[in-house]
Amino acid sequence: MRTEPGARPAGTTTRILDVAERLVQTRGHNGFSYADVATELGITRAALHYHYPGKAELGEALVARYADRFAAALAELDVEASGAPAALEGYAELYAEVLSRQRMCLCGMLAAEYMTLPPAMQRGVTAFFEHNAEWLRSVLERGRREGTLAFSGSAADSAAMVLGGLEGAMLITRMNGDVAGFRAAAARLLAGLSISADQIPA
């Protein structure tokens, strides 16, 4: 690590990651260049190569940091959420917060570009989704066991549905910035997993 524990004023490495992260989340990995990042930071491309030898390495660091943050958020939900339904709502809210900053999920973006990514990034993206699916599966199983959730089929299938549903709703609502529309679609998605009661025709 190049940033020593004592160095406070937001190290260059961190600022590079912050700018690059936003660019990937809005324009995609194939939609930004080293020049974009360097210009925004007021440094040259060459300086960027000092911190990250190539775009592939920068991309790997991006995925790793994003996955770590998400994992931490999931661990926090495990502790704070009062039950499975609340955990799912908190999970959906993580997505809504990203969207409200007019961004797409970093790994959702990279999923679209998957075929063009360097192998190390592909592995990172795959691991991100597997970890999310596994977390969702465990929450769903717990909810079913405790009687707070009800659904047909395997918990893994429903986990895939929730994961895909949120990523997809995000992908589409981001185009017009309709965060309220996202929240409504997410609520409907989770409603299909609740113990009926809400099956009230309008």
Next chain:
Amino acid sequence: MRTEPGARPAGTTTRILDVAERLVQTRGHNGFSYADVATELGITRAALHYHYPGKAELGEALVARYADRFAAALAELDVEASGAPAALEGYAELYAEVLSRQRMCLCGMLAAEYMTLPPAMQRGVTAFFEHNAEWLRSVLERGRREGTLAFSGSAADSAAMVLGGLEGAMLITRMNGDVAGFRAAAARLLAGLSISADQIPA
């Protein structure tokens, strides 16, 4: 139109669109070049510029053709599907067929790259999703009216959920080619709209 009605052997224009379509669906609009298309067709880049002056125009034609095909498929579902649930299953199967050819939905792909697209392509992608959401909404309303579907909230919100859910499930399952996983997630998604009955804890 440069392809006369009598010219049979699959005009160059069509073959260009076919190759470019596959490239966008697998690699994205920012993930392929004129050279990729030209090489595969055994012609030069310059020849490509004769048919489509620029990548933007090629992209517009791609979106327009894809949207037309999809609209035709939806119209056919209106005629052939016996009821709202069958129409929804047929709709999901359209996605499954694209995925089974190891492709992502063209417009789903372009939704990720939305911020980097030329304005005309942006309009085309937006129109595609609006048309799909509107079709889904009308199917959902009919199903609710006829008593074959049941769901809380507005039909528009559930339409957004189905659309986003299928696009997202597609986006994620494409990474490992898990078509069976997609079908399972899609079935679970639609199960949340059926008149309960399947709420049987395993």
Next chain:
DNA sequence: GTCTATACAGCGATAGAC
């Protein structure tokens, strides 16, 4: 309708000075 040739901008990346 396709070719050769070319222009020119942008890209990722490296070497070496400071």
Next chain:
DNA sequence: GTCTATCGCTGTATAGAC
């Protein structure tokens, strides 16, 4: 840690011959 300078490659696009 950042700079200038430069390389080689790829990108889109154009002009003009056939």
